[in-house]
Amino acid sequence: MRRRLTALLLLVAFAFAAVSAQEAMPDTTGPPLPAPPTNVRVSDKPDDTGHGVIVGWDLSADDGAGLDNVLAYEVYRSDAADGEYVKRGIAVKGATEYEDKDDSPMKNGEPNPGFIETGKTYFYKVRAMAAGSTYSEYSEPGSGQAVENWFHVGKVPILFGVIIFWAIVVYFIFHARKGKEFYVRPLAGINAVDDAIGRATEMGRPILFVLGTGTAGDIATIAGFTILSRVAKLTAEYQTPVLVPVNDPVMFAVSQETVRTAYLEAGRPDSYDPDNITYETAMQFPYVAAVNGIMLRRKTATNFYMGVFHAESLILAETGNIAGSIQISGTDQISQLPFFIAATDYTLIGEELYAASAYLSKEPILVGTLKAQDWGKAVLMVILVLGVVLISLAIPIIKDMVTVNL
Amino acid sequence: MRKQIPIYFVLVSGIVMIIQYFVPSEESEWLFTYANDWVIVIGIYALPLGIYSLVKAEFKKLKNPGEAFYAGVLLFGYFIMVFTGLTRASREAASLHMVLFNNILIPIQATIFSLLAFYIASAAYRAFRARTILATILLLTAFIIMIRLIPLGPLSELNQWLVTKILTIPNMAAKRAITMGVGLGVIATCIKIILGIERTYLGHD
Numbered sequence: 250m251r252r253r254l255t256a257l258l259l260l261v262a263f264a265f266a267a268v269s270a271q272e273a274m275p276d277t278t279g280p281p282l283p284a285p286p287t288n289v290r291v292s293d294k295p296d297d298t299g300h301g302v303i304v305g306w307d308l309s310a311d312d313g314a315g316l317d318n319v320l321a322y323e324v325y326r327s328d329a330a331d332g333e334y335v336k337r338g339i340a341v342k343g344a345t346e347y348e349d350k351d352d353s354p355m356k357n358g359e360p361n362p363g364f365i366e367t368g369k370t371y372f373y374k375v376r377a378m379a380a381g382s383t384y385s386e387y388s389e390p391g392s393g394q395a396v397e398n399w400f401h402v403g404k405v406p407i408l409f410g411v412i413i414f415w416a417i418v419v420y421f422i423f424h425a426r427k428g429k430e431f432y433v434r435p436l437a438g439i440n441a442v443d444d445a446i447g448r449a450t451e452m453g454r455p456i457l458f459v460l461g462t463g464t465a466g467d468i469a470t471i472a473g474f475t476i477l478s479r480v481a482k483l484t485a486e487y488q489t490p491v492l493v494p495v496n497d498p499v500m501f502a503v504s505q506e507t508v509r510t511a512y513l514e515a516g517r518p519d520s521y522d523p524d525n526i527t528y529e530t531a532m533q534f535p536y537v538a539a540v541n542g543i544m545l546r547r548k549t550a551t552n553f554y555m556g557v558f559h560a561e562s563l564i565l566a567e568t569g570n571i572a573g574s575i576q577i578s579g580t581d582q583i584s585q586l587p588f589f590i591a592a593t594d595y596t597l598i599g600e601e602l603y604a605a606s607a608y609l610s611k612e613p614i615l616v617g618t619l620k621a622q623d624w625g626k627a628v629l630m631v632i633l634v635l636g637v638v639l640i641s642l643a644i645p646i647i648k649d650m651v652t653v654n655l
Numbered sequence: 656m657r658k659q660i661p662i663y664f665v666l667v668s669g670i671v672m673i674i675q676y677f678v679p680s681e682e683s684e685w686l687f688t689y690a691n692d693w694v695i696v697i698g699i700y701a702l703p704l705g706i707y708s709l710v711k712a713e714f715k716k717l718k719n720p721g722e723a724f725y726a727g728v729l730l731f732g733y734f735i736m737v738f739t740g741l742t743r744a745s746r747e748a749a750s751l752h753m754v755l756f757n758n759i760l761i762p763i764q765a766t767i768f769s770l771l772a773f774y775i776a777s778a779a780y781r782a783f784r785a786r787t788i789l790a791t792i793l794l795l796t797a798f799i800i801m802i803r804l805i806p807l808g809p810l811s812e813l814n815q816w817l818v819t820k821i822l823t824i825p826n827m828a829a830k831r832a833i834t835m836g837v838g839l840g841v842i843a844t845c846i847k848i849i850l851g852i853e854r855t856y857l858g859h860d
Contacts, residue, residue: 398680399680400679407677414842472840527708527709535764546725560771581837592778598833598836600839622839626835626836
């Protein structure tokens with residue numbers, strides 16, 4: 250009995266030892282582990298507010314070579330070299346960089362652990378991932394800081410473009426001031442303005458000027474104000490009322506001031522009626538209903554559409570067409586241009602909207618800026634043709650010069 | 656003098672905002688947000704002017720028999736929406752304010768938007784009349800583009816290839832040309848405003 254008990258105890262002890270030994274031994278039956286990536290380095294992310302870094306590494310020996318079993322890389326971050334590392338993201342196989350950025354110090358009302366502080370040193374480790382959720386060892390850590398940048402290097406081509414264009418504009422303004430006259434090609438839409446206002450005068454009907462559904466801050470709306478000024482001056486001379494329904498309170502105030510000034514300059518301040526400039530609504534389609542109502546009830550002889558337009562462009566233009574008005578339109582919204590071209594009598598396409606003010610005023614300085622625009626286009630065309638030729642010959646010099654990295 | 660101060664203000668603001676575009680720092684981002692917030696603030700201050708104009712114009716129209724009915728409907732709707740929207744409870748879905756908004760205003764807006772479908776048809780009819788060579792080319796191109804969604808058997812592949820070529824080569828070239836022109840026009844207009852050459856929007860001295 251005693252022998253049997255001893256034998257049983259020995260058997261249990263042996264079994265325990267065997268299980269413990271099995272736990273301690275590495276699993277040699279699973280897939281082989283990939284080699285870790287090496288040479289982890291951390292650099293500041295350029296052209297940002299100072300809350301981003303770029304983590305770089307050399308590929309694992311088993312990425313595209315060796316065992317070729319790497320599927321992705323996991324990037325970990327810590328505040329200290331031997332601190333706790335937290336996973337920040339994954340980069341695909343073959344990638345040697347990961348961009349870690351986070352500029353929100355708070356998240357859901359609590360401090361954001363992912364936030365990257367400017368000037369603070371962060372440590373990064375990277376490990377390779379293979380099939381079956383197996384991982385390589387971690388790489389050696391690399392460290393770096395996020396730095397606040399004071400100049401956007403990626404925007405240098407834009408800066409050069411703007412400087413060159415400014416120089417061309419200033420050159421032509423200078424020559425215009427000295428009295429040089431410039432030839433500008435005629436625009437049918439602009440030439441028709443006088444006739445359209447004359448027609449309204451003969452018919453004894455008002456003119457409608459629509460500034461679109463943009464805001465007072467849109468450049469196309471500002472161009473619309475300058476055209477409104479010239480048109481209002483002509484209507485003041487012809488003694489024809491100009492109706493300006495707007496959809497924005499700021500545009501309303503600016504429109505009133507623009508038309509009032511035009512009437513003063515025309516020597517007809519007594520003819521100015523502030524009630525002809527009306528605020529309708531800020532909502533798109535109620536505004537359309539209001540303007541359409543004006544067209545049909547007041548039987549406007551001439552309609553101008555100058556500014557930013559969206560889906561309402563065709564509804565307005567077709568209603569004006571039904572009302573039998575002469576219509577002149579202009580917008581820089583490419584998606585709305587086909588509608589205006591189809592439904593109105595004359596259309597100022599894109600840049601012509603910005604040129605209209607100079608055409609109407611005939612002021613030498615404004616015409617000078619127009620000439621500068623033409624020269625700007627010529628320079629662009631030369632760059633385009635040169636770029637196409639050189640890139641076809643596998644010389645990317647122009648492409649590199651004009652590429653913008655935002 | 657009344658005009659000089661705004662011109663100097665525009666000059667300084669314009670140059671500062673140009674510099675801001677090329678400076679990616681946190682302070683620069685803050686300045687950009689701050690300037691844009693001011694646009695909203697100015698808009699809020701101008702809103703009473705707009706409302707005053709609207710109400711005044713509509714009251715004036717009440718005296719005109721041809722426009723009195725529409726003006727009456729507008730003023731009635733305006734005051735109903737103002738009074739029902741004064742309480743905090745008006746934001747709830749079951750409130751009279753929201754019921755009127757969701758069941759009258761939204762369907763009316765949708766109705767006006769849906770008019771676009773009919774207007775596209777009538778505008779397309781006029782645009783596609785083959786009276787000149789250019790109009791005929793436009794008609795043919797539009798026809799090719801429109802039938803791309805119709806199954807044409809073995810011709811579908813050829814049509815799809817043709818549509819892709821039309822959209823990615825001549826169409827894209829024209830769009831880019833317009834975009835470049837617009838870009839130059841925008842810069843030229845900005846220069847004119849910043850340098851005070853274009854000042855019609857400022858009003859009279």
